[in-house]
Amino acid sequence: MRCVADETNKRTLPTTGWAVLGLLSFGEELSGYDLKKRSDLCLRFFFSSPSFSQIYSELKRLEKAGYATSRRISHDTGTRDKRVYRITEEGSAAVREWARQAPVDPPVLKHGPMLRLWLGHLLDPAQMREVLLRQRDFAEDMRLRAAADAAQDGPAGAYPAVTLKWAERYYASERDLAAVMLDDLDDLDEFGRRDPGQSIRSPS
Amino acid sequence: MRCVADETNKRTLPTTGWAVLGLLSFGEELSGYDLKKRSDLCLRFFFSSPSFSQIYSELKRLEKAGYATSRRISHDTGTRDKRVYRITEEGSAAVREWARQAPVDPPVLKHGPMLRLWLGHLLDPAQMREVLLRQRDFAEDMRLRAAADAAQDGPAGAYPAVTLKWAERYYASERDLAAVMLDDLDDLDEFGRRDPGQSIRSPS
DNA sequence: ACTAACATGTAAAGCGTTACATGATTTA
DNA sequence: TAAATCATGTAACGCTTTACATGTTAGT
Numbered sequence: 001m002r003c004v005a006d007e008t009n010k011r012t013l014p015t016t017g018w019a020v021l022g023l024l025s026f027g028e029e030l031s032g033y034d035l036k037k038r039s040d041l042c043l044r045f046f047f048s049s050p051s052f053s054q055i056y057s058e059l060k061r062l063e064k065a066g067y068a069t070s071r072r073i074s075h076d077t078g079t080r081d082k083r084v085y086r087i088t089e090e091g092s093a094a095v096r097e098w099a100r101q102a103p104v105d106p107p108v109l110k111h112g113p114m115l116r117l118w119l120g121h122l123l124d125p126a127q128m129r130e131v132l133l134r135q136r137d138f139a140e141d142m143r144l145r146a147a148a149d150a151a152q153d154g155p156a157g158a159y160p161a162v163t164l165k166w167a168e169r170y171y172a173s174e175r176d177l178a179a180v181m182l183d184d185l186d187d188l189d190e191f192g193r194r195d196p197g198q199s200i201r202s203p204s
Numbered sequence: 205m206r207c208v209a210d211e212t213n214k215r216t217l218p219t220t221g222w223a224v225l226g227l228l229s230f231g232e233e234l235s236g237y238d239l240k241k242r243s244d245l246c247l248r249f250f251f252s253s254p255s256f257s258q259i260y261s262e263l264k265r266l267e268k269a270g271y272a273t274s275r276r277i278s279h280d281t282g283t284r285d286k287r288v289y290r291i292t293e294e295g296s297a298a299v300r301e302w303a304r305q306a307p308v309d310p311p312v313l314k315h316g317p318m319l320r321l322w323l324g325h326l327l328d329p330a331q332m333r334e335v336l337l338r339q340r341d342f343a344e345d346m347r348l349r350a351a352a353d354a355a356q357d358g359p360a361g362a363y364p365a366v367t368l369k370w371a372e373r374y375y376a377s378e379r380d381l382a383a384v385m386l387d388d389l390d391d392l393d394e395f396g397r398r399d400p401g402q403s404i405r406s407p408s
Numbered sequence: 409a410c411t412a413a414c415a416t417g418t419a420a421a422g423c424g425t426t427a428c429a430t431g432a433t434t435t436a
Numbered sequence: 437t438a439a440a441t442c443a444t445g446t447a448a449c450g451c452t453t454t455a456c457a458t459g460t461t462a463g464t
Contacts, residue, residue, distance in 0.1 A: 014422080014423060014424090015314065015316055015319070016423080016424080018319070019319055022319065022322070022323045025323065025325075025326065026325075031443085031444080032443095032444070032445075033442085033443055033444065033445095042322070043319070043322070046313060046315040046318035046319065046322070047313070047314055047315055047316075047318070047319050048312050048313060048314055050424070050425090051424065051425055051426080052443095052444085052445080053424080053425070053426085053445080053446075053447090054423080054424055054425075056444085056445065056446085057423095057424090080430085080431050080432060080443080080444075081444090082443075082444065082445095083444085083445090095323070095326060096326040096327075099320045099323045099326045099327055099331075100326070100327055100331050102320075104316070104317055104334075104335055104338040104339060104342075105316050106316075106342050107313065107314065107315040107316060107317065107318075107339075107378075108252050108312070108313070108314040108315075108316075109250060109251070109252060109311065109312070109313055110219065110251055110252055110311065110312040111250040111251055111311040111312075112219055112251075112308070112309050112310075112311060112312075113308055113311065114250035114251070114311075114367055114370060115219070115222070115223055115226065115247070115250065115251050116303045116306075117363060117366065117367055117370075118226070118246070118247070118250070118363060118364055118367045119226045119229065119299070119303045119363070120361075120362070120363030120366070121229075121230075121361055121363055122229065122299060122300040122303045122304070123300075123303055123304055127303075127304050130308075131308055134308040135308060135311075138308075138310050142310075157324075157325055158324070158392055159321060159322060159323070159324030159325055160322055162321065162324070162385065162388050162389070162392070163318055163321055163322045165385075165388065166318065166321075166381060166384075166385055169381055169384065170377075170381060173374075173377040173381070174311075177370060177373055177374060177377070180370075180373065181366065181369075181370055184366050184369065185366070188362055188366070218450080218451065218452095220451080220452085235415085235416080236415095236416070236417075237414085237415055237416065237417095254452075254453090255452065255453055255454080256415095256416085256417080257417080257418075257419090257452080257453070257454085258451080258452055258453075260416085260417065260418085261451095261452090284415075284416075284458090284459050284460060285416090286415075286416065286417095287416085287417090
């Protein structure tokens with residue numbers, strides 16, 4: 001039931017569409033390339049950054065819906081043109097309406113590392129540790145990025161800053177969860193795995 | 205570059221395919237419907253449960269790849285048949301190989317609530333609080349489910365139990381993060397939002 | 409008998425990515 | 437001037453969901 005146009009040409013966008021419109025909602029005139037960069041910088045911490053091509057197609061859809069306008073920019077020096085987008089009043093109203101009124105859907109999580117640990121009966125301890133160590137390092141890396149972004153005080157406005165703070169805590173937690181699980185696995189090995197279902201350590 | 209068959213008919217599956225094969229890797233003979241139920245019960249905490257129809261199509265692909273076999277079961281009483289799947293030796297080897305050798309990709313997260321809070325300049329405080337409260341309640345609900353599943357000692361094997369423990373902690377963290385963010389927003393309101401970028405509370 | 413819920417799928421459409429093509433700018 | 441990188445897109449394909457179709461079982 002997505003993207004049904006009603007008589008006023010309003011549209012229900014995929015969440016990624018709202019994300020792109022949200023990036024435009026600060027008022028700047030941006031190209032698809034710019035938007036991808038912004039997305040990688042700002043959104044990635046809580047919303048897997050969409051590919052270039054999806055950003056381009058979302059922009060076309062936004063323009064068709066009347067939520068954005070575009071214009072070509074010709075470089076004086078070269079010949080290659082580019083197209084930049086700006087949010088419209090309609091677009092501002094629509095994204096505000098979405099942010100205010102849309103139902104609060106649960107976050108979507110596809111946690112490959114956990115899936116593999118769930119299949120621990122197929123692995124040996126060293127391999128499971130390897131997966132967890134990488135996951136822990138990834139989380140710590142993300143945490144540091146979020147912290148760095150927050151520190152340089154670049155985020156435009158108070159709310160992006162608050163979400164960066166959230167991201168810092170989120171990835172700290174992911175890191176710690178991986179560490180705790182490494183301990184749990186150590187305990188499993190210690191008890192020889194002879195007692196499945198009971199052998200996880202006593203309630204922390 | 206997914207699903208390219210090499211000369212031995214081996215395939216690179218989408219992660220969801222490995223998840224389905226993983227569900228079969230405990231040795232049971234299961235129907236698509238069974239697998240969906242299992243998925244909702246066990247995998248959901250860390251891997252958004254795929255739809256019925258995707259499970260059915262993954263099963264077809266698994267069979268084609270030689271990773272599973274199926275047979276029809278006719279009910280004596282009624283006429284409606286069903287098809288049940290069982291993992292093959294090839295399938296066991298393949299999923300084990302995947303779990304052991306695949307690169308550790310970062311988890312995929314699409315956190316709608318955080319996206320909306322990032323767009324806080326479009327909302328008023330009451331609406332932001334509403335989003336966070338729902339997110340907090342959702343997380344607590346998930347935490348309770350994971351805890352209940354872990355308590356009833358049903359999980360087949362030690363590793364599913366360990367991942368349930370992980371899930372319990374993960375959703376506890378999500379709940380707490382929402383709560384902390386509610387506090388952060390209170391502080392923002394207190395300071396009158398006159399000082400964007402600085403007005404988040406002192407480092408916790 | 410009627411309804412709701414359980415169960416088993418197929419078909420169509422939309423979401424999202426990877427691969428490809430192309431031109432401009434910098435750097436070695 | 438050659439290669440690498442930045443930049444701007446399009447085309448093809450695969451993943452995933454929603455909508456649809458259909459039969460079965462259990463409750464009322």
